Amino acid sequence: MVERTANPAHGDYSITLPLKLARELHRRPAQIAAELAGRLSLPAGFADVEIAPPGFINLRLRPSWLQAQVEPIAGAGAGWGRSDLGHELPVQVEFVSSNPTGPLLFSHARGAVVGDVIARLLEATGFAVQREYYVNDTGNQVRLFGESIQAAIRGQPAPEGGYQGAYVEEMARAAAAKLGKNATVEALAEFGIVANLESIRRDLDRLRIAHHAWFSERSLYQGWDQDTMAKLRSLGLVVERDGAVWFVTGGDKDEVLYKRTGEPTYFAADIFYHRDKLEKRGYQRVVDVWGADHQGQVNRLKQALEVLGIDPARLTVILVQLVSVRRGTEIVRMSRRSGVGITLEEMLDEVGSDAVRYFFLLRSSDAHMEFDVDLAKQQSNENPVFYAQYAHARLSNVRKFGAAVQAAPAFERLDSEWELDLLRAIVRWPDVVREAAESLEPHRLAFYANELAARIHVFYKNVRVVVDDQPVSAARLRLSEAARVTLANALDLMGVAAPERM
RNA sequence: GCCCCCUUAGCUCAGUGGACCAGAGCAUCCGCCUUCUAAGCGGAGGGUCAGAGGUUCGAAUCCUCUAGGGGGCGCCA
Structure with a gap:
């Protein structure tokens, strides 16, 4: 209803209600606007209202x-922009959750960054956030992984559909040294999973991501699975057919819960796990960040939750579209099935975590994106991450330069277009945080950071901060500090460093 | 066949119902460092917002259809 204007000539905010009411009231929008404007009681910060056609x-x-x-902003520090909209409501954000049968790949990183920043946004708006990593530590793939290590120890080729590569060989050496050459598949799988989880944790740490909990899939099979199945059975939604156990959807296609082998499917595990989160552990809201290749699971999971009496609206699944990697003119698409294995570790070595995070945040989650490695690792003005960081470094430098200024600030003399434009950008910050959190759209932060940095650079170019006139200097220094604090908070929410010098 | 995402400037992408020329970065061309960091600033050129129809006072934005690209639809994960 109240929105920011696109065009500065139209003020800072505009109300479009008259245009929307016009249809229902069958009156001219301009009349409604005039009437409404007369009755508005505006906060003190606003000048008189203007009415513009058509309403x-x-x-x-x-x-x-x-x-x-x-x-106030310059003095607010890290609290500036944060709010208590969430009232400490318990929310879980589950993200990454990549199988512990191998190292984290670069294709996992986008979801990792998006999930982490969603968690940061929810924290900044007052939710009690728990970050969780779901560990698939049982089932077919785990056994296959164990068998693959065993084969490597014995110098045999990997089993059909198994795991191979240098990391398996390495793991085989380490496992043989520790467990002996005749260790069981189970022991080898366990050893490999522990080692992989360590490496995953290390990579995430480099990306500045830390989970509160690592939830073991195995733990679901200590009764909770049977409890959930009993409930589904009592609802008459389970049948046995062809040696398998099926979930009756009532729609065109039933879904398998237990394979003929007796093993649960991923669908079954998803149901157990989400019932655990939403019912047993009582998170009021759960946000899952998944790759777009899991899109097909969303509806059937929500359907299952609904029949279990759990409001599916409490679960939001963010589907992050796939990433392709560009090196020079070569483009490599990264989907799970293509098996393209650029590891996250390699990419972090090559371009660093700031660039990885910033680049992912420059795209909305539902857009396919191309990650330009050459651009990301350039230490030059072509790299957008430096644009924002450089603005912060410049203001940090100004602060140092003006440290000796003592006079009382003459804030009323911050009256140039550059100073006021910068201020208008600064005061938007709390709205940006709120809107990004409500829409679960982290990329809004990156776009804001770019825009604020632009205002800062223009201000810096056109307005000399430290001048002979001490009261003016003092005011500009505080304005610079307000801008610096705001930019630092934006970068912090993105998990990107705000350097003092570059 | 069905479901999801995308199609906007040469390239990579914002904007997803309102207001004069539809925005940014990069790329191209032209300017600006004796003054707090030029990893910066200013300017120029560049777009039938994939196409068609519809709803509306108004559509890049909503609805329908078509075309193109990607992902999914398995007792795989």
Whole structure:
């Protein structure tokens, strides 16, 4: 209803309600606008309203109000922009959850960054967030992984559909040294999983990601599986057919819960796990960040939750589209099935975590993206991550340069277009955080950071901060500090460093 | 065949119902460092917003259809 204007000539905010009411009331929007404008009681920060055809009510922030924000923001530090909208509601964000049968691949990194920043956004808006990694530590793939290590120890080729590569060989050597050459498949799998989880944790740590909990799939099979199955059976939604156990959807296609081998399917595990989160552990909201190749699972899982009496709206699944990697003119698409294995570790070595994070955050999750390795690792102005970081470094330098200024700040003299434009960008920050958190769209942070950095660079170029006039200097220094704090908070929410110098 | 995402400037992408020329970065061309960091700033050129129809006072944005690209639809994970 109240929105930011795209065009500065139309003020800072506009109200479009009159246009929306016009249809229902069968009256001219301009009349409604005039009437409404007369009755508006505006916060003190706004100048008088303007009515623009065909029926907009435009609002403009007063320079005096903007100037009065400088000192509080400059002094607010890390709290600036945070809010308590969530009222400490328990929310879980589950992300990464890559199989512990191998190292983290670069294709996992996008979901890792998106999930982490969603968690940061929810924390910043007052939710009690738990970050969880779901560990598939049992089942077919785990056994296959154990068999693959065993084969490597014995110098045999990997089993059909098994795992291979240098990391398996390495693991085989380490396992043989520790467990002996005749260790069981189970013991080898366990050894490999522990080692992989360590390496995954190490990679995530380099990406500045830390989970609170690593949830073991195995733990679901200590009764909770049977409890859930009993409930489904009592609802009459389970049948046995062809030696397998099926979930009756009522729709066109039933789904297998237990294979003929007696093993649960991933679908069954998903049901057990999500019932555990939403019912047993009582998270009011759960956000899962999945790769787009899991899209087909969303509806059937929600359907199953619903019949179990759990409101499926409490679960939000963010599907992150796949990433392709560009090196020079070569483009490699990274999907799970293509088996392209650029590891996250290699990419972190090559381009660093700031660039990886920033690049992923420059795209909305539902857009396919191309990760340009050459661009990401360039230490030059072509690399967008430096643009924002450089703005922060410049302001940090200004702060040092002006440390000796003592006078009382003359905030009312921050009246140039560059200073006021910068202020308008700064005061938007809490709205940006709230909107990004509500929409679960981390990329809004990156776009804001770019925009704020642009205002900072223009300000820096056109307005000399440290000048002979001490009261003006003092005011500009505080404005610089307010901008620096805001940019630092934005970068912090993105998990990107805000360097003092570059 | 069915489901999901995408199609906007040469390239990579924002914008997803409102207001004069549809935005940014890169790339191309032209300017700006005796002054707090030029990893910066300013300017120029460049677009039938894939196509068609519809809803609306108004559509890049919503609805339908078509075309193209990607992903999924398995007792795989």
